[in-house]
Amino acid sequence: MIEDKNQQRTQLSDLGEFGLIDHLTKNFKLKKGSTIKGIGDDAAVLNFNKKNIVVTTDLLVEGVHFDLSYVPLKHLGYKSVIVNLSDVYAMNANATQITVSIAVSNRFPLEALEELYSGIEMAAKIYDIDVVGGDTTSSNTGLLISITAIGEVETKKVVYRNGAKPNDLLVVSGDLGAAYMGLQILEREKEVYKVNPNNQPDLEPYNYIIERQLKPEARKDIVKLLNDLEVCPTSMIDISDGLSSEIIHICKQSKVGCDLYEEKIPLDPQVISTCEEFNIDSTTVALSGGEDYELLFTISQEDYPKIKANPNLSVIGYIKEEKEGLHLVTRAETKIPIKAQGWKNFNG
Amino acid sequence: MIEDKNQQRTQLSDLGEFGLIDHLTKNFKLKKGSTIKGIGDDAAVLNFNKKNIVVTTDLLVEGVHFDLSYVPLKHLGYKSVIVNLSDVYAMNANATQITVSIAVSNRFPLEALEELYSGIEMAAKIYDIDVVGGDTTSSNTGLLISITAIGEVETKKVVYRNGAKPNDLLVVSGDLGAAYMGLQILEREKEVYKVNPNNQPDLEPYNYIIERQLKPEARKDIVKLLNDLEVCPTSMIDISDGLSSEIIHICKQSKVGCDLYEEKIPLDPQVISTCEEFNIDSTTVALSGGEDYELLFTISQEDYPKIKANPNLSVIGYIKEEKEGLHLVTRAETKIPIKAQGWKNFNG
Numbered sequence: 001m002i003e004d005k006n007q008q009r010t011q012l013s014d015l016g017e018f019g020l021i022d023h024l025t026k027n028f029k030l031k032k033g034s035t036i037k038g039i040g041d042d043a044a045v046l047n048f049n050k051k052n053i054v055v056t057t058d059l060l061v062e063g064v065h066f067d068l069s070y071v072p073l074k075h076l077g078y079k080s081v082i083v084n085l086s087d088v089y090a091m092n093a094n095a096t097q098i099t100v101s102i103a104v105s106n107r108f109p110l111e112a113l114e115e116l117y118s119g120i121e122m123a124a125k126i127y128d129i130d131v132v133g134g135d136t137t138s139s140n141t142g143l144l145i146s147i148t149a150i151g152e153v154e155t156k157k158v159v160y161r162n163g164a165k166p167n168d169l170l171v172v173s174g175d176l177g178a179a180y181m182g183l184q185i186l187e188r189e190k191e192v193y194k195v196n197p198n199n200q201p202d203l204e205p206y207n208y209i210i211e212r213q214l215k216p217e218a219r220k221d222i223v224k225l226l227n228d229l230e231v232c233p234t235s236m237i238d239i240s241d242g243l244s245s246e247i248i249h250i251c252k253q254s255k256v257g258c259d260l261y262e263e264k265i266p267l268d269p270q271v272i273s274t275c276e277e278f279n280i281d282s283t284t285v286a287l288s289g290g291e292d293y294e295l296l297f298t299i300s301q302e303d304y305p306k307i308k309a310n311p312n313l314s315v316i317g318y319i320k321e322e323k324e325g326l327h328l329v330t331r332a333e334t335k336i337p338i339k340a341q342g343w344k345n346f347n348g
Numbered sequence: 349m350i351e352d353k354n355q356q357r358t359q360l361s362d363l364g365e366f367g368l369i370d371h372l373t374k375n376f377k378l379k380k381g382s383t384i385k386g387i388g389d390d391a392a393v394l395n396f397n398k399k400n401i402v403v404t405t406d407l408l409v410e411g412v413h414f415d416l417s418y419v420p421l422k423h424l425g426y427k428s429v430i431v432n433l434s435d436v437y438a439m440n441a442n443a444t445q446i447t448v449s450i451a452v453s454n455r456f457p458l459e460a461l462e463e464l465y466s467g468i469e470m471a472a473k474i475y476d477i478d479v480v481g482g483d484t485t486s487s488n489t490g491l492l493i494s495i496t497a498i499g500e501v502e503t504k505k506v507v508y509r510n511g512a513k514p515n516d517l518l519v520v521s522g523d524l525g526a527a528y529m530g531l532q533i534l535e536r537e538k539e540v541y542k543v544n545p546n547n548q549p550d551l552e553p554y555n556y557i558i559e560r561q562l563k564p565e566a567r568k569d570i571v572k573l574l575n576d577l578e579v580c581p582t583s584m585i586d587i588s589d590g591l592s593s594e595i596i597h598i599c600k601q602s603k604v605g606c607d608l609y610e611e612k613i614p615l616d617p618q619v620i621s622t623c624e625e626f627n628i629d630s631t632t633v634a635l636s637g638g639e640d641y642e643l644l645f646t647i648s649q650e651d652y653p654k655i656k657a658n659p660n661l662s663v664i665g666y667i668k669e670e671k672e673g674l675h676l677v678t679r680a681e682t683k684i685p686i687k688a689q690g691w692k693n694f695n696g
Contacts, residue, residue, distance in 0.1 A: 041439065041509050042584075045402050045439065046402075047399075048396065050395070053393070055481060057447045057496055061451050061486070087390040088391055090390035103409050133403060236390075
């Protein structure tokens with residue numbers, strides 16, 4: 001679908017290990033004051049001068065987390081960084097550094113890795129982080145990307161998942177379900193392409209949801225916004241597995257219940273129309289779709305005036321006592337228990 | 349060879365994602381003062397109170413870095429941690445935390461992952477580090493382990509690869525080549541086993557070199573020793589790819605040359621006898637074998653009296669001016685240039 005059969009191919013075995021790492025990272029500039037030494041020694045050296053640091057790591061596996069038949073490598077590199085930064089922001093921290101390790105089979109030429117790293121570099125530039133380390137090795141099959149992200153936060157400002165209190169408001173940034181519906185479109189077009197490779201699909205009506213799938217953003221802006229508004233969330237998590245899964249994490253760790261209002265869940269019009277086209281319930285998509293990389297957090301009711309006018313934030317429910325349980329309040333005003341989804345990855 | 353066909357098998361899909369992570373890490377206790385929050389949130393939270401921190405990461409891939417037909421999973425878990433800690437110690441730092449991510453196919457039952465994590469836990473306990481994060485996902489084939497290690501070091505004590513000066517002494521800890529020869533024994537026994545599965549090999553004569561391959565140690569003790577002796581190396585690196593490759597790194601980054609004395613290279617008697625058995629030159633094995641996880645460093649000549657009596661340390665050469673180049677001085681007193689080895693991983 002997007003592969004250019006005529007592209008230049010340089011075999012990875014033509015380069016030594018150090019040639020490859022040097023080559024891929026030569027454009028990566030160090031800008032953060034906390035980075036003392038980047039790539040090129042046994043380890044990177046950092047200094048955060050008494051601030052707390054946060055560390056998070058994620059693995060992305062070809063065939064499990066991404067399908068290279070419709071994911072451009074540059075987008076993949078960008079997204080790999082974003083999913084990690086999102087976890088840093090969910091601690092109310094500023095992302096400062098990442099390490100990037102890849103395992104890659106011989107079917108990838110150097111030019112493919114250059115594409116991947118150009119996406120990583122773009123994300124590093126836009127989110128103002130340094131790439132300070134990594135490892136590059138061969139794999140027997142496919143591509144695997146492992147990223148560790150580091151951030152800094154003042155000791156008093158760290159936000160965990162376990163601080164939600166009864167009567168707090170449940171708030172979400174942006175809108176939900178778009179990345180999942182974008183994936184449905186890409187999967188459908190892949191099947192069409194298999195049958196008729198000359199078919200040129202019109203993806204214009206789906207541009208927003210496809211971008212949310214292929215090139216998501218992490219909500220660095222929301223961390224800054226909350227700081228500017230002097231709102232410190234009582235708990236926070238990023239939405240990677242779907243709204244219901246993240247609500248369960250917050251409620252379980254905070255030992256509270258909640259009411260989530262179906263009518264308050266923010267949905268983009270493209271999500272609604274595409275759900276209608278696929279005959280899928282949009283609320284189900286928002287609850288279980290995942291990969292939104294929005295922030296879900298709770299705030300004290302007294303902070304409500306500070307956020308109520310903001311178009312980036314939606315109040316979607318209330319925290320309740322633990323004994324009241326977790327419920328979705330539907331448009332028909334019935335209450336349905338919120339349940340955990342199974343882990344799809346190991347069922348395949 | 350070592351697989352127990354009757355072992356209990358619990359399918360990974362029987363557990364949820366969170367059940368699996370909780371299960372595998374439930375025995376992991378946090379002990380470091382610098383760990384504020386470990387596994388269980390979007391990110392770990394650490395505080396190093398003005399000290400420099402070092403960060404390093406490594407990927408280990410089944411079929412590239414290890415062969416499960418003769419590597420017990422517990423040993424693999426242990427070794428995966430060791431190879432990362434070795435990089436931390438090579439910065440003259442103390443290792444404090446790791447994150448552990450694994451991608452694993454459905455052919456691994458839960459009990460296999462428990463074995464792997466028991467080795468990780470053992471290494472964490474022995475080296476006094478906290479496991480503070482990680483990711484667990486499925487892979488289409490095999491097992492992949494990605495570990496990021498974090499350590500702390502006083503700002504003035506960080507040792508890089510680029511500080512070696514002409515006339516410095518080149519020093520190595522322990523002995524070299526054993527892990528490579530251990531691998532040769534394991535590979536040979538694997539072939540014997542294929543032909544006759546009932547054959548019980550006598551591995552006793554090779555116990556040291558097999559242990560060096562399957563259960564290497566990182567030289568935390570050497571970092572402490574040098575500190576106690578008040579010796580601060582001018583440069584340091586750990587030996588993962590073989591002595592010649594590491595010497596080249598130090599000389600290239602320090603812009604110096606060196607003379608390495610063949611007769612001074614420390615070899616265990618089992619390495620010498622096994623090299624004779626395989627008809628391989630032991631110096632070649634020490635130069636190119638790799639996986640020793642010893643520390644290679646340079647010190648000022650004035651520090652020589654402090655280390656000369658120590659049985660853990662061998663002076664193996666001298667740093668020279670860059671224009672004099674890098675040479676091995678053989679037992680016959682001829683000089684041979686030290687050359688880089690190719691990167692085997694991408695040639696397969």
